[in-house]
Structures are given as structure tokens and as C-alpha cells.
Amino acid sequence: MNLNKLSKEKQKNVFSKILEVFKTMASKPSGFIGLFILVFHVLLAILSPYLAPYDYKAIDPTLMLQAPSSEYWFGTDSLGRDVFTRTIMGGRTALTITFFGSLIALLWGGLLGIFCGLVGGRIDDVVMRIVDAFLSIPWILAMLLIVSLLGTSIEVLIPALGFFYGKGIVRVARAATHDVIAKDFIVSARARGHGNMSIIWNEIIPNVRDAILVEGAMRWSWMLLGFSSLSFLGFGVSPPTPDWGLMISNARGLMSFAYWSVIAPIVGLSSLIIGINLTADAFAKALGIDRSTKAPV
């Protein structure tokens, strides 16, 4: 019974710690703005189907390229679809795919990095050279290859993005592990006879977790940009699903006389990326990691 109380206390402790971090993040203007934008986008992604004034795939040739008006706030596109509807719904797929992609990247990149850092020696050498080799491949070409071979379904996109954005995390996790590994508490755990798994789980992860999380948040915004680039090239989501990358791609030829159909998705995409970036920076600062001195490798 006492134990139950204790573990509950621990949970409460973790919860209050997270709350504390959020409070610190929101106490600075940049962190507050970042968090605000991010929360706004997430809410929009969840609620947009209920908020959208029109059907996102309703084509109407009579309403082609209407300028913004009180009826169509952001105007209409070349097929007469409401740009406002498509813009507020355009982040849904991108956010979902990249969120899960980042989680995968975090998981495999973080674990592999920690493992390499701990084990060292030959295994570390070999693994890191392979990672280096992958880093030297232009990711967008490789992605195009994978997508054209396997298709553009979510089951392909998430792991593929997760893989390509995890390589960088391997390096960060490995470097963070190296900082910890020389400390006496690891030596002490070794001398006690703990196994590698136990050392990773109990001693290393609590100390590198923050650095990896911040790196993961940063990768998320890059992945978002990457995914939108894929859509822009026609390899991401397929029409008529509303997506910012796709919308920019479709409307870019009309930019000179129907600027509204390009600007709305651009603002959507860039504000989300800025929001994530600001949040990640505030997150790092709240955890006491200075990104200005520790640039991502």
C-alpha cells in the first residue's frame, strides 16, 4: 500500500516536472509564441473538419480563382475550391506523418546512438561509418526512389522519413552518451556488475534524454519541411487531399495574378515550422541545454 502511494507520488513528481518545464518555456516571449503557434496548429488539425465552411474537394468551375471576399476568405483556387478550407485542413496529414516519423527517428536514432557510445570500439566504428555513408546520400533523391518503388502510402512514408531523419540523431545521442560515459557513476555501475542494458536504461537514458528530445523536436520541423517538399514534387500525399506542399505546387504558376492561393498555404507551413523551432529552442533552454554551444552534428 505504501508502495502504491510512493509510485503515485513519483508520477505526480514527473507530472509537476513537465508542468514546470512548460511554465519555464512559456515565461519567455519566444517560447510563448512558439507554444501558442504549435498548439494552434495542432488544434486546427484536429478540429478543422468541423470548422471548415466548405467541402475541401468540391470543384466548381464557376468559382475559379476568386479573390478573397467575405464569402471566400482566402479566395478560391484554379478548380474553384475554397482556399481557406483547404488551408486549415492542409496541415493534418503533414503533422500526423511527421509526428510519427519523428518518433520513429527518435527511437532508432537515440537507441543506436546510445548503444554505439556505450559499446565503443569496433562496432561503434563500423556503425558510425555506415551512418556517415547514409548522411552523404542526398535524402530527397533516396526518398524519391523509395516512394516510386513502394508507393506513397502512410505505411511507407512514416518509416522512410523516420529512417532518413534518424541518422542525425544517432550522432547527437552518441555524443551525449560520450559526455556521460566517462563519469564515475557509470564506472560504479559497471563495477557493481550491472549489464549493458541496465546501464543504458538506468544510468544513461535519464542523462541524455533531454538532449535527444530537443534534437527530435528540431528534426520534426525539418521533417515537416522535407515532407512538404515531397508533396510539392508530387510524391507526398495524392490529390485531392488538401496539403500545403501540394497546394503550393498547384498554384505556383498562377502566382502573378492569384497570389492568394499560394500565400495561404505558405503562411500555414512556415508558421508551423517557426512554431516548432521556437518551441524546441525554448524547450532546450527550459531543460538547460544551450543549443548555441551544442550545434546539431
Add this chain to the structure above:
Amino acid sequence: MENIIQSIKNLSIGFKSKKGDEISILRNVTTNIKKGETVGIVGESGSGKSTLALAMMGYVKQGLYTIKGECLYKSSNLLKMKSRDLEKIRGRKIAMIPQNAGQSLTPNLKIGYQIDEALSLHTSLNKTERNNKISELLNKVRLPSPDTMAFRYPHELSGGQQQRVAVAMALAGRPDLLLLDEPTTGLDVTTQAHVLELLRSIAKDTETSMVYVSHDLGAIAQVSDRIIVMYAGEIVLEGPARSILKNPIHPYTFGLLKSIPKLSLAGLPGSMPGSQPQPGSIGIGCSFYDRCSIAEEKCKKNSPNLEYVSELKTNVRCFNYKNLEKFNYKISSSNQKINVKKEINQILNLTDVSISYAKQKLLDQIFNKISDTNPTVKDINIEVKKGETIALVGESGSGKSTILKSIAGLLRTKDGKIKFKNDRELSSNLKNRDSNDLRAIQLIFQNPDESLNPNHTVEQILSQPLKLYFGLNGEKLRKNIIELLQKVRLGEFYMTRYPRQLSGGEKQRVAVARAFAAKPDIILCDEVTSALDVSVQAAVLNLLQNLKEDLGTTYIFVSHDLAVVRAISDRVAVLYQGRLCEIGPSKNVYQFPSHPYTEVLLGAVLEPDPDIKPKLVAEDIVEEKPPEKGCSFQGRCPKILGDQCKNETPPWQIGDNGNAIRCHIPLKDLKKQQLS
């Protein structure tokens, strides 16, 4: 008043807390530095001594600001000066020597160039004059072959030599005042004694005033004319060195001096309870009230002022310093060690142990053997009896920690056997040891900041060994943890704290508790007190001794501090370059005859007593590698006989009082030489 170089008036420096309260780190400090005088500022970490020293240069650390008061250099307030004017004073009039010279020298510039830089900035000499000056300076700080030294890089020098270069650079601008912030703290005992002697003679020759900041009363005693004792940001005692050290009338200074282990005394030093209050938590009363043994009711409510005691020429901040004498305390007394009943049973036996750091060749890797003709540690034969404390002593590079790691199974031995309990051989590879052997040998590390996982609570830290070795969980685990905390005199409420919320001494107590959690037979202590403040050190030593008396644990204690070793150990083994020089009962090792190296070490110990001066017998050269053959100490030995010492491994000689000395010189001659 003419000869006052710097005067500090009512200086308070502090910071604003998150709540907006003003918190002072320095409180109302007033003092004068006279020309040609060496002032020692002593205090434990957090007492504000470094903040004071930096303020003397007109520098206030980021986040801090001057609350009130001034720091006058020749009637101009440094703390209000523009940075351009300060540049003219810093380095030229007031110079600073930092703690770690290795980090303050630019690694990719030659020594000569760096001194030249200081010279061209602070003097108007031309190129050739500067070059002459460089060799003159290098000569002055007694660096070997000053002409070639100028063309070396910092990493090619030893720690002591780097510190000398830093001194030379500071002297380049011919300053009136030299500030030294813990200049010898990271150095070896013998090097430390040499550097201090150098500083002393420079102060005398050049009539430079010096402010020497240190936590080490031993070092302060050697250099200072006047001593300022700081506590919680205040000056609590100030006066001539002799009267402070011989007649410390403030209870804090008294306790501090009492808690320093001394060579002349066996037994553990007395410890002071409690710890220094944090800035911001200091109440209206005397800041030492909580720890004071002679405190009265009035000390709680009123803060005493500095009072001048004319017969001792000392300023003291205490209401009833006169009572201190009434209690008839004596500094020269120590806690008696209860001798734990020693069993004759050996618990650990090292025979012919050699350890090599050399990289294995491929062929050797395949055959899984280590071949190195001149290993780092060689021929170590030590028997450890159950229940005793054996100390391994030596300077850095003597292989003492290396041996410890091998016993713990963290480092493979090249040759030799480690036998544990009933002559059972222990593998030097951790993976081949069973869990019971792992449990039986535990380690305590030097720095508790590094040995405790910063992201674990004390509860998590202590539960690791309990879960691993005894599979405890739930209520039982909790009970055991509380028991352990009680053993190291910590309350139950420490369980939920993180290491960063603990003081240095508390952290080390947790580390001790973790080692004892495994119910070990042997505890390996690797410099366990050297990262701690003096008063805390005494407390930890006493704790270790008490635990040993209760539980009969065997300690293998590694330290570079001979006085600490004297206080805690039953037997001492002296190591040089990974070879044993001398081994024997602790009281005998500290008597003559002793190995020439032991003599050098003993001579270099700094005692907080102005009458005991260190004896500098040998040069403080640092040898990188042990010699291929002959005596390990041949390179530095002041008593070297000749070819015999260079070619033949010296024999073990047993002294009359039971200590074994490895030297070619007959013990009789050795004793005669050492006593004269």
C-alpha cells in the same frame, strides 16, 4: 598610510534572486593590503573568497553586482572604473594567477610567445629587450633551461611548470599586487611545496604584494604574513599569520584548524557539525551560530562586529571569543581510534601484479595476452588482512588508482594474481567474476558530483545495489534505504532529493551509503576526501572510521595526502611510478629510516603551522615513464649511489620496526642521513 596599495571599504557584492530579493555573497568586507605584504584569504567553498579576490581586480562575475562599498587602488575605485581605464591597471599594476594554469595558457602558442604578448602589452620594451626579459623571467621562476623553454608548447610542460609559466606571465608587467586564486590546488604535494617556496621568494625579492586565496590552511601558513578567514561572505578573523594559526580565537577558525589531519598526530581529526549557510539563508544573528559550540542566546539575535584584540593584533567577529579558552580546547588533540580487532585472516592478496596500459599488438590480441616489458605497474605484492585499513600513497602517476581499478575488476592485469578470501583467485576481468565477488568489493570515488547519477534521487541511487544483489523491493527496499541513510547520519527525508540538492559532504555520504548497501567485505576508497572541504573531510573520515568499527569492513584507501593517510590507515604502502617503495605499519612509515621517496613526500607536506617549514629535498621533475631497470626512483633520488641504483632492482630491507623498504642504501646509513 602611504604604503597601502589597495583598500577595500565596506564591500558587499551580491545578486538578485528570482523573487527579486537582494542576496549578498560578500558582506561588509573591509581590509587593506600593504606594500610587500602577503595576505592569505582562507575559507571553505562558498565563503566568498574568490569573489573578493576578483573584486580586487575590479571584476565582478556575471550576474553579480556591487551592492555597496568600494575597492580602492591608489584612491580610485576599481569597481566604478571604465573598462578602458581598467585595462591599464589589470596585468600592469594588479595581476592574477589562476588556479589551473594548464587551462589558462593557450594550447597552440609557444610559451615564449605568450609571455612576449604580456610584455608587449604592459611594457614599452623593444623586441630584443623583450627577448632578454623572457629568459630573465623564465629564470626567475626557476624553469629548467629557460632558453629552450620559450619554444615549447604548454602541453609539453608538467603541471608545476605550467604554473611557473603563469607566474612568469603575471610578473611580466611588474605588478604591485599579485592575486593568486588557489594556485597550487591541482598540483602534486612536492610540486606544490616547490611552487609555494618560489612564490615566497619572489614576494621577498620584488616586494610585490600578494593576495593568496586558498582553502588549504597548510599552504596559506607557508606564504602569508597576514591571514583573513572568511565565513559565509564575512571576515570572521583577521590578523598576523602566527597569531591566527597558533591562537585562533574565533570558534570557526579553531574548528577548521582542528579538523585538519596532521602528520605529527595519529588518530582522526575532530570534525565540525553542520555546513556553511547558503547565501540568502543567513539570518540576523551570527552566521556561525548553528555550528558554534560556544554560542549563546545573544548570538542568535545579534550579529557580532569585528573586535580588535590588541595583544594578538587580531580582529575577531565573535561575542565570546574569550570563552573559547575556558573550554580548554587544544588543537593538538584528536579522536582516539578504537582499534578494530584484527584477524589474522588475509582477505586479499596481490602477488606480483603488473598492469600495462600499452596498446596490444594484433597478434597479442588474438592470443589474448599482454606483452609489455616495462608496464605501468609492476611487481606489486600486498597482503590485506581482514578488518584493516591499508593506504596506497603516491603522487599522480604512481599507479595507486590503477591498482585499485584492477582489484575492482575494471582493468585487466598483465601478470600476477589477485587472491580473495581463502586463496581463491579473482579474475581481473569483471565479466568472469560472479555476483557475490562483485558485491564483496565496492568502490567509493573521489568526486561525488561524478559518481552519483544527477538524474536519480537518493532513493534510486541507493536502491541500485540493493535490487541488484539482494533483489529487494517494496517495503523492504524502503526500510533498507532508510537504515542505510541512518548509518551515514542522514535523515529519511533525503530519499526524494537529487544530488544537486545536497552539499558536497552529503553527496559523499550518499556515495558511502551506496558502497555499504552491498554489505561488502572490502571497500576501495579512491581519494574520497580530496574534493571536499576541510571540515567536511574530517566528518567523512570519522564516518568511515565509525562504520568500520561497527561493521568490520576492510578499506583500501588511496590518497596523495599523507596527513589524511596517517589519520585513517593502519598500514601504508608508498608507490612511485607503479612500483612499491615502502610498506609497513602507518606509524613506522612516518618515522625514519624511510625510503628516500617517502622522505621527499613527508618533507613536502604543508602543515598549518608557521614553525614547520617544508623540506625540499628532491627536484620536482615529472617522469613520464618508469625506468627500464634499476630503482624506480633513480631519476629524482637525492641519495642516489650510482650505477647500482640504475641497473639493479633494489632489495627489500626490513627495518627494526617492521616496515619494509626497497632501497640499495643500508638502512643504518639511511637512518643516519635522515636524522642528521
